[in-house]
Amino acid sequence: VNHLLGIKYLNQGDIDLIFETADHFKEVINRPIKKVPSLRDITIANLFFENSTRTRLSFELAEKRLSADVINFSAASSSVKKGETLIDTVNNILSMKVDMVVMRHPNPGAGIFLSNHVKASIVNAGDGAHEHPTQALLDTYSIRERLGEVAGKNVVIVGDILHSRVALSNIFALKLQGANVKVCGPKTLLPKYIERLGVSVETDLRKALQWCDVANMLRVQNERMEISYFPSTREYTQQYGLNKEILDSLDKEIVVMHPGPINRGVEITSDIADSDQAIILDQVQNGVAVRMAVIYLLASKIKQ
Numbered sequence: 001v002n003h004l005l006g007i008k009y010l011n012q013g014d015i016d017l018i019f020e021t022a023d024h025f026k027e028v029i030n031r032p033i034k035k036v037p038s039l040r041d042i043t044i045a046n047l048f049f050e051n052s053t054r055t056r057l058s059f060e061l062a063e064k065r066l067s068a069d070v071i072n073f074s075a076a077s078s079s080v081k082k083g084e085t086l087i088d089t090v091n092n093i094l095s096m097k098v099d100m101v102v103m104r105h106p107n108p109g110a111g112i113f114l115s116n117h118v119k120a121s122i123v124n125a126g127d128g129a130h131e132h133p134t135q136a137l138l139d140t141y142s143i144r145e146r147l148g149e150v151a152g153k154n155v156v157i158v159g160d161i162l163h164s165r166v167a168l169s170n171i172f173a174l175k176l177q178g179a180n181v182k183v184c185g186p187k188t189l190l191p192k193y194i195e196r197l198g199v200s201v202e203t204d205l206r207k208a209l210q211w212c213d214v215a216n217m218l219r220v221q222n223e224r225m226e227i228s229y230f231p232s233t234r235e236y237t238q239q240y241g242l243n244k245e246i247l248d249s250l251d252k253e254i255v256v257m258h259p260g261p262i263n264r265g266v267e268i269t270s271d272i273a274d275s276d277q278a279i280i281l282d283q284v285q286n287g288v289a290v291r292m293a294v295i296y297l298l299a300s301k302i303k304q
């Protein structure tokens with residue numbers, strides 16, 4: 001397959017290969033000279049139809065560390081604003097001899113749609129509330145780094161599961177790697193199909209935290225809520241916000257994660273987000289090596 005459209009389309013062997021390759025690139029980017037010449041013959045377009053800080057910069061840096069030629073496109077300042085379609089936009093960019101497209105789009109399935117209509121390797125950098133595969137890869141890579149392995153670990157994903165592409169991709173990635181997965185949040189923010197994905201459900205945060213080795217605290221995705229799903233932000237924080245008092249009440253130390261951007265004081269307090277217990281910036285750092293691995297492996301298929 002010449003695309004990374006979702007974790008759903010990967011198997012455990014694919015993830016093992018991505019992680020082995022990321023281990024190598026992590027070592028490379030810690031050297032004084034952080035670049036390798038591997039992709040001097042590859043051109044990549046980063047297409048962002050939705051806001052991003054971490055994912056956009058991390059992909060761009062990963063591509064540059066691999067010596068690919070990189071062009072960046074932001075829908076907000078493009079001819080999409082004049083009515084140009086997604087396929088026309090991408091085909092015009094591809095006619096400039098572009099090999100690979102990294103795309104973030106607000107519509108679920110946008111990457112799959114594009115892969116059926118254009119001749120390029122597509123990497124999904126987040127499609128609406130559907131999948132964010134490289135986020136799940138860097139998240140599980142970071143768990144493996146901190147705890148030695150993912151298999152057998154208890155991982156709880158907390159918060160706005162309903163609107164979260166990070167949750168869905170993490171569930172697929174964690175299950176593929178043999179973790180036990182629980183979701184925890186208000187019933188209004190849990191999709192009805194969630195238990196069919198092989199995860200358990202807990203609405204009491206303290207019970208979920210007592211069970212877990214790792215808690216991944218999701219951002220409340222206000223921008224995807226057409227109606228108000230929860231009485232108030234204050235109530236959400238009271239019931240599902242992570243703080244020092246709750247962590248101190250557990251009889252063990254758990255690993256705290258967050259995909260970013262953080263609503264400080266809503267899903268997590270600053271003292272916890274900035275503590276050694278949290279691996280939030282490790283996740284971001286690992287994102288570069290993991291994305292280098294994904295791009296390198298896809299590009300090697302283009303070259304064949």
Ligand code: CP
Nearest residue numbers: 052053054055259260
């Ligand atoms: N985690 C994540 O996708 O962050 P950005 O929206 O800033 O890319």
